[in-house]
Amino acid sequence: MPRRSRIPRTPRAHWLLLGLVLLVLCGLLGLDSVLSRAGAPSTPSGSRQFVPESAFAGGSVIDPREPVVQHPPDRHLALTFADGPDPQWTPVLLDVLARHQVHATFFVTGAQAAENQALVRRIVDAGHEIGNRTLTRTDLRQAGDLRVQLELQATDLVLASAAGITTDLVQPPYATTGSLDYDAWKAFLRIGNHGRQVVLADLDSQDWRQPDAAAVLANSTPRDDRGAVLMMSGTAGPATVEALDRLLPGLQRSGWQVDSVGGTFQLPGTMNEAGIVDRIAGTLLATTIWSSARLSDALRVLLLAATVLVALRGVFVLLVVPIHVRRSRRWEPPWQISQRVGVIVPAYNEEAGIANTVRSILASEHPVEVIVVDDGSTDRTVEVVERLQERFPRIRLVRQENSGKAVALNTGLTAANSELVVMVDGDTVLEPDAVGRMVAHFTDPAIGAVSGNVKVGNRRSLLGRWQHIEYVIGFNLDRRVYDVLHCTPTAPGALGAFRRSAILEIGGVSDDTLAEDTDLTMALERAGWRVVYEQNAISWTEAPATYGQLWKQRYRWCYGTLQAIWKHRRAVVERGAAGRLGRRGLPYLLVFQVLLQVISPVVDVTACFALFTEDAGEVALTWLGFLVLQAVPGVIAFRLDGEPLRPLLVLPLQQIVYRQLMYLVVVQSVITALAGARLPWQKLERRGRIVPLAAGRRR
Structure with a gap:
């Protein structure tokens, strides 16, 4: 009850500061929730209407703009790693690839790339390719054109910040040769509208199921001499590493050529140098994603x-x-x-x-x-x-x-x-x-x-x-x-x-x-x-x-x-x-x-x-x-x-x-x-x- 004239009023800036802090925190937490929520795959409709027959012949690189479907030559294997980069296992995979002098394509998610930018640079510096796995690993079959554009461009911005590059290669989550249907093809067309090419795997190591190394090796080995695109997990763990270390020398002894997607399909310019605007915007986006992840960790x-x-x-x-x-x-x-x-x-x-x-x-x-x-x-x-x-x-x-x-x-x-x-x-x-x-x-x-x-x-x-x-x-x-x-x-x-x-x-x-x-x-x-x-x-x-x-x-x-x-x-x-x-x-x-x-x-x-x-x-x-x-x-x-x-x-x-x-x-x-x-x-x-x-x- 002191005289009101003796004590100044509370600055309204405190309310504004508190509101701003809460707004920023909620925004970062909301972003982290979106980025960390693994999208569940939609159920394929089974309809093959308008899907080219050539897309079902095996591992493919599809340019939906033409459309053109390419298949790898016989006894050629395009090695890809989906998701990541993972701070624990990606460096180990890179060591295995270096030991066997093999290049691969790493399809990274924008969220993971933002948190592990040094690994993205290391992948590029080692001569490997970077591909786009979308920002949040969402199923693009049910996504509209705007969502597809945001998922791909956001990942490119992160890559521009991390390694100064963008990529034309996209490996849509949950899409493989055996799961192609009309919804998937519509998603591919949307990807093509943004100047990208789609990479489909016909060999899935299924290491994400966490089987032993022998099972991963069996799933990863081609059944015949037809060329293939192999998809392995970039985050699976020791079974993937052991299976890869045994697979590569075995294929090389059998006369197989193992290379990245660009090397296998002889694709020019799969990665492009990012402009200064993309690098700046990418740095802001990557910093925001990194901050949201750290905030979420701190809050837990x-x-x-x-x-x-x-x-x-x-x-x-x-x-x-x-x-x-x-x-x-x-x-x-x-x-x-x-x-x-x-x-x-x-x-x-x-x-x-x-x-x-x-x-x-x-x-x-x-x-x-x-x-x-x-x-x-x-x-x-x-x-x-x-x-x-x-x-x-x-x-x-x-x-x-x-x-x-x-x-x-x-x-x-x-x-x-x-x-x-x-x-x-x-x-x-x-x-x-x-x-x-x-x-x-x-x-x-x-x-x-x-x-x-x-x-x-x-x-x-x-x-x-x-x-x-x-x-x-x-x-x-x-x-x-x-x-x-x-x-x-x-x-x-x-x-x-x-x-x-x-x-x-x-x-x-x-x-x-x-x-x-x-x-x-x-x-x-x-x-x-x-x-x-x-x-x-x-x-x-x-x-x-x-x-x-x-x-x-x-x-x-x-x-x-x-x-x-x-x-x-x-x-x-x-x-x-x-x-x-x-x-x-x-x-x-x-x-x-x-x-x-x-x-x-x-x-x-x-x-x-x-x-x-x-x-x-x-x-x-x-x-x-x-x-x-x-x-x-x-x-x-x-x-x-x-x-x-x-x-x-x-x-x-x-x-x-x-x-x-x-x-x-x-x-x-x-x-x-x-x-x-x-x-x-x-x-x-x-x-x-x-x-x-x-x-x-x-x-």
Whole structure:
């Protein structure tokens, strides 16, 4: 609630930057999905209408522009390798070919060539031919003319970037002599329209089925003296290498001539020098393809990392939370604290809910004095409080100019007459025993603050239920972990109890960050005070009712938390309570509430795009496992909080919709923090619709 004139507005460039980054990432992932999705072959129609009979006579080079069908001379074998280049096996194949002094034609896909440009250059430098296997290894029989043109020209651009060449030879995927039909012939005509020649194999090593070397050798050996075009896989593996090493000397001893397609068919100029424009465009395309592949690889690593982090958190919670449960059941204060407690309520335009807040405080079982600090409200907040004062003398109203929540809390501390104070937001409703349960912990002189259990009071809408789930699982479950580790980073502003002298000792509530409650709690721990969690001290808060209000609130929370972490970073090297905060609390906070939130969108984005790739099943199982790992702590948290499990029915939908919003909030906050910008205080619109539930009172 600081003066809006004191802090500049958030630069809109952050939104543009975030949108641009997301657009680029989605574009690259979409490209990678298209490139990595192996096209399934279509079923041949069987019709040979308009297909020249000569095309069925054996290995062929077809020029669809004429059309002219050529066959290799007898005892001549055109050796081709389909797909690739492969970084593992292509160099080995090149070594075998060099050892036997044989040239071949490598029909490469544009996607693979973009990622292995050095191999393309090595193939050309060794005197071999490069052919076009399309960009994505798609079946061209069902592709239109535009798709055919894009597949071929994109591959040529990649080849221009990699080796400064283009190629006239095309080996359409899934098309061999035995599979020719009318659809295939139409595809050949489209290829011819773009000035290309089609190469058809009549010998298929079938090494892609991964048989042993003997089977590959048998499939690759000509049955008679007629010339042939042999197709082997450029990515199959050791069986292909072994079979090739045995095939070549055997054919040479039998008088066979083994050569590339151009050499076998005496074709002039199968490869052409690329122009400067093609080389530049090819470099841009190849870089984009390479980047999309690397991004996809990185995201899959992050998918694994996110899953591991969620699993670790689940295991950690299962180990630590039972300890907290046992301690809580055994704990009883050595004596009762009967002194009156000052309850400070900072209020700025809280007309809708301030009356409910004050009445709930006055209904406390423990003696209290209510101190409402009006921070320059422009609505009827003061009028509402003054009317309550007429009926309840335990209410004190302190007014000040609008100076911010931190200043309002300090004003309340100055006005308080008690050593123990409770800070409550102006939109919070307390359970009658909440104050007493918290102050009981101050019988331990080492304790400087107590965190209460904040619940969502307006949970009837779907957005309210999602926030209810987040509060129970994300906030209150973590507070149990922090309590066991003695490193609670936040006593929430909605309900927190403090020693007044401890706060004054550290200089009061600071306005250095937007998360003044987190900043205050960390400062107390660095001063040597312990902060504990009382799960049975319950308050009800009004959660944002719209997505816009939710974004503003969580953006401020997350950004303020990052500010507090940075401010108190030296706690990592300090001792005592400060060291426990620095070496336990801050890493846990950074890893599970910042880092995990930043990389968790990877889980959904990767799963979404991976559905269109060959790895769809594996990634889908990982994604489902990620959801299950999040659901397990949810059931535990709801049971411990005495909440019915029914709201968890909307957990899957929360993972799909609500979680994405929270991820974007964290990402935007991190970007804002890295950019060094400051945020204004975001005042939320309150509607006064808190409905405390009986279920929340169960202990």
